[in-house]
Amino acid sequence: MIARLARRFPNLAADVARHFEADQERSLLSQVVYALESQGVWAVAVYRFGRWTYREGPTGAAGVPFKAAYHALHKAVEVATGVVLPASADVGPGLLISHPGTIIVHPQTRIGAHCSVGQDTTIGTTGRGGNGVPSIGQDVFLGSGCRVLGGISIGDGASIGANAVVLRDVPAYHTAVGVPAQVVPRRSIVPPVAGLAPGQPPGRKGT
Ligand SMILES: CC(C)(COP(=O)(O)OP(=O)(O)OC[C@H]1O[C@@H](n2cnc3c(N)ncnc32)[C@H](O)[C@@H]1OP(=O)(O)O)[C@@H](O)C(=O)NCCC(=O)NCCS
Secondary structure, eight states: OHHHHHHHSHHHHHHHHHHHHHTTTSOHHHHHHHHHHOHHHHHHHHHHHHHHHHHTSOOGGGGHHHHHHHHHHHHHHHHHHOEEOOTTSEEOSOOBOOSOSOEEEOTTOEEOTTOEEOSSEEEEOOBTTBOOOOEEOSSOEEOTTOEEESSOEEOTTOEEOTTOEEOSOBOTTOEEETTTTEEEOOOOOSOSSTTOOOOOOTTSTTO
8 A cells, every 4th residue: 555655656755765764773663653743744745745736636626626725735834834835846756854944945946856955944036136046956955044046056966054045056066055155175975964964976875
């Protein structure tokens, strides 16, 4: 039954699997409970439901209850968790939101597969007339409190430091820190905290 659900909803299965990866010391039951209790999983599950509703779900009158349910759940998640992750954003499989806290994602954002987003993070426009939206590659690590703003690209495997304000492109497998963020040479690729693993260059264990 679980295997069949995972095959039917592979992106959501990949999201939940990220929580399992985060702490492999736990028993399977403990991992399942941990994932179900995770506010990040609630938010991502509702996002995936919204994507399904609008892209694959029933159309016309038959789709109305699904769309209504999605909007109610989206609002409930927003109020309960502070995560705003609209179904129109394009997020690849394996998104990890491991801690509760406000996360705002612009509706036109693109986020690649296997990314990690820390709490208190904003991904959106610069405001005041700037309407470009970030495009984020795969295996990207967004540290807690960061802001990624404007029509910029964050390359695959990049890491964004805690509290960074990123206003320019970040090349693949580079790290950006500070306000405004600067790209720094990368000395370490060890995950700073279990469950919030920075992206790793290709070929390394765990990629
Ligand atoms: C960005 C990050 C992943 C970099 O890790 P790293 O690749 O190991 O990089 P280093 O620790 O070698 O740091 C490289 C340089 O950037 C600086 N730096 C690192 N993180 C920084 C940050 N968030 N803000 C400002 N400067 C930072 C370091 O001081 C160092 O500068 P120096 O060369 O002048 O000494 C990590 O520092 C970080 O910010 N992680 C976020 C963790 C997080 O969100 N935790 C929340 C858990 S709930």
